[in-house]
Amino acid sequence: MDAVRTLSRRSRLGHRAWWVASAALLAIVVAGAFSTLPGLLTGPLHQEFGWSRGSIGLAASVNMVLYGLTAPFAAAFMDRFGIRRVVVVALLVIAAGAGLTTVMTTAWQFTLFWGLLVGLGTGSMSTAFGATVTQRWFVRRRGLVTGVLASGSVFGQMVFLPALSWTVGHHGWRPSLVTLVLAACATAPLMWLVLRDHPADIGREPYGAERHVPRPVPSEGAGRRAVAVLRDAVRTGPFRLLAGAFAVCGASTNGIMWTHFTPAAHDHGMPATTASSLLAAIGVFNVIGTVASGWATDRRDPRRLLAVFFALRGLLLMCLPLLMSATVQPSMLVFVVAFGLLDLATVPPVVALCREYYGDSGAVVFGWVGAAHQAGAAVAAYGGGAAxxxxxxxxxxxxxxxxxCAGAALLSLLVRRDAPAGRPCLSAVDRL
Structure with missing residues (x-):
C-alpha cells in the first residue's frame, strides 16, 4: 500500500502541468527583469543625449499603459493561436525592442522601441498569462500555482536588478540591455520545447482532474473576442466590483509606493538609497505573501481573503505618516514586512473569482481587471505628486x-457567490 502511495505521489509530481508551470514562471521572470531598467536608464540617457526627464519618462509611461492594455488581448490570442506561439513571439518582440534601443539616437525612438515593443511583449506575459496556464493545466492547486506565477515578475526584478545596476554603473547602459536581450533570446526556444497549449495536446488530463478534458475549439477573431468579453463583463456586477477594487489595488501599490515612497521618505530626512533598499525588501516579502495567498485561496473564500488583505493594507497606509523618520526604526521594518506580504497577495483571490464567475473567459476578464489596476496606478502616480x-x-x-483600501475591502465582500463554480457568465462571448 505504501508503495502505491509513493508511486501516486511521484506521478503527481511528475505531471507535465508542473513542467509547463515552471516554463511559464521562467518566461515571467525574464519579462519582469525588463521592468527594472527604466529607473536605471533615466540618468545615463539624460547625460548622454541631453533628453529631458519628461521625454524619457514618456517611454516608461507608454510601456506601463500598454502593459495593462495588452494583457486581455494576449489572453484572447492564447485562446486563438495557443500559449506557446504567443509567448515565443512576445519574447522575440521584447528582444527586438531592447536590442533596437541600444542603437537609438532620438527620444521618439526610445518611446517606440521601449514603450511600444517592450510594452507589448511584457504585457503579453503578465498575470493574465499565468491565469491562462493555471486555468488550462490545473484543477487542483490552482491558487498556489497562481500565486507562484504572479510572484515571478517581482522575483525577476530581484534577481536581475543588482546585476543590471552594477553593469550600468561599471560598463554603461547598453551592455545591460544586451544582457536582457540574450536572456530573452535564450528563453524563447526553451518555451517552444517545453510549453504546450493544452493537456489534451499530449493526451493528458489537467493536474487534479479525474477525467479527460477536451481542448476547447479556438475562437475566431481573438481581438474581437477580447473586446466582446469586456463589453459583456462590464454589464455584470462582479466585474464592476472587482475592477473597482483592483483599481484601488494598483493605486495603493504600483501607483503610490513604487513611485512616491522614496521621495516621501526623503522628505523626512531619510537618504534615497536607504528608502530604495526598503522598497527592495518589500519586493522580497512580495514573493512570500503571494505564494501564501495562493495556498490560502485554495482553502478559503477568496472574497473574504481579498477583504482582509485590503483592510490590513489600508491600516498600514494610514499608519505610515507616523512611521516616517530620518532613520530606519523597528516600526518601519514591521511595515516593510507586513506591506510586502500584502502587496501582491490580492492577485490569487481575484484570479479565482474571475475564473469562478466567467469560466473559460476568466483569464481574459482578469486581463481587463488588470487594466483597471494599471489605470488606478497611473492616477495615483500623477495624483500623489500633484498633491x-x-x-x-x-x-x-x-x-x-x-x-x-477600506472601500475596496467592502467592494470585495459585496461580490455575490451566486454563480456555479467554473460556469461562464458570458453566454454571448462563448458563442463567438
Whole structure:
C-alpha cells in the first residue's frame, strides 16, 4: 500500500502541468527583469543625449499603459493561436525592442522601441498569462500555482536588478540591455520545447482532474473576442466590483509606493538609497505573501481573503505618516514586512473569482481587471505628486489611499457567490 502511495505521489509530481508551470514562471521572470531598467536608464540617457526627464519618462509611461492594455488581448490570442506561439513571439518582440534601443539616437525612438515593443511583449506575459496556464493545466492547486506565477515578475526584478545596476554603473547602459536581450533570446526556444497549449495536446488530463478534458475549439477573431468579453463583463456586477477594487489595488501599490515612497521618505530626512533598499525588501516579502495567498485561496473564500488583505493594507497606509523618520526604526521594518506580504497577495483571490464567475473567459476578464489596476496606478502616480506639490506633504495622500483600501475591502465582500463554480457568465462571448 505504501508503495502505491509513493508511486501516486511521484506521478503527481511528475505531471507535465508542473513542467509547463515552471516554463511559464521562467518566461515571467525574464519579462519582469525588463521592468527594472527604466529607473536605471533615466540618468545615463539624460547625460548622454541631453533628453529631458519628461521625454524619457514618456517611454516608461507608454510601456506601463500598454502593459495593462495588452494583457486581455494576449489572453484572447492564447485562446486563438495557443500559449506557446504567443509567448515565443512576445519574447522575440521584447528582444527586438531592447536590442533596437541600444542603437537609438532620438527620444521618439526610445518611446517606440521601449514603450511600444517592450510594452507589448511584457504585457503579453503578465498575470493574465499565468491565469491562462493555471486555468488550462490545473484543477487542483490552482491558487498556489497562481500565486507562484504572479510572484515571478517581482522575483525577476530581484534577481536581475543588482546585476543590471552594477553593469550600468561599471560598463554603461547598453551592455545591460544586451544582457536582457540574450536572456530573452535564450528563453524563447526553451518555451517552444517545453510549453504546450493544452493537456489534451499530449493526451493528458489537467493536474487534479479525474477525467479527460477536451481542448476547447479556438475562437475566431481573438481581438474581437477580447473586446466582446469586456463589453459583456462590464454589464455584470462582479466585474464592476472587482475592477473597482483592483483599481484601488494598483493605486495603493504600483501607483503610490513604487513611485512616491522614496521621495516621501526623503522628505523626512531619510537618504534615497536607504528608502530604495526598503522598497527592495518589500519586493522580497512580495514573493512570500503571494505564494501564501495562493495556498490560502485554495482553502478559503477568496472574497473574504481579498477583504482582509485590503483592510490590513489600508491600516498600514494610514499608519505610515507616523512611521516616517530620518532613520530606519523597528516600526518601519514591521511595515516593510507586513506591506510586502500584502502587496501582491490580492492577485490569487481575484484570479479565482474571475475564473469562478466567467469560466473559460476568466483569464481574459482578469486581463481587463488588470487594466483597471494599471489605470488606478497611473492616477495615483500623477495624483500623489500633484498633491505633494499642492499640500507640501505626502501625509494626507497615505491616509486617503488607506481609506480607499477600506472601500475596496467592502467592494470585495459585496461580490455575490451566486454563480456555479467554473460556469461562464458570458453566454454571448462563448458563442463567438
Amino acid at each position: 505633494r506639490d499642492a499640500i507640501g506633504s505626502y501625509g494626507p495622500v497615505w491616509v486617503a489611499l488607506g481609506a480607499l
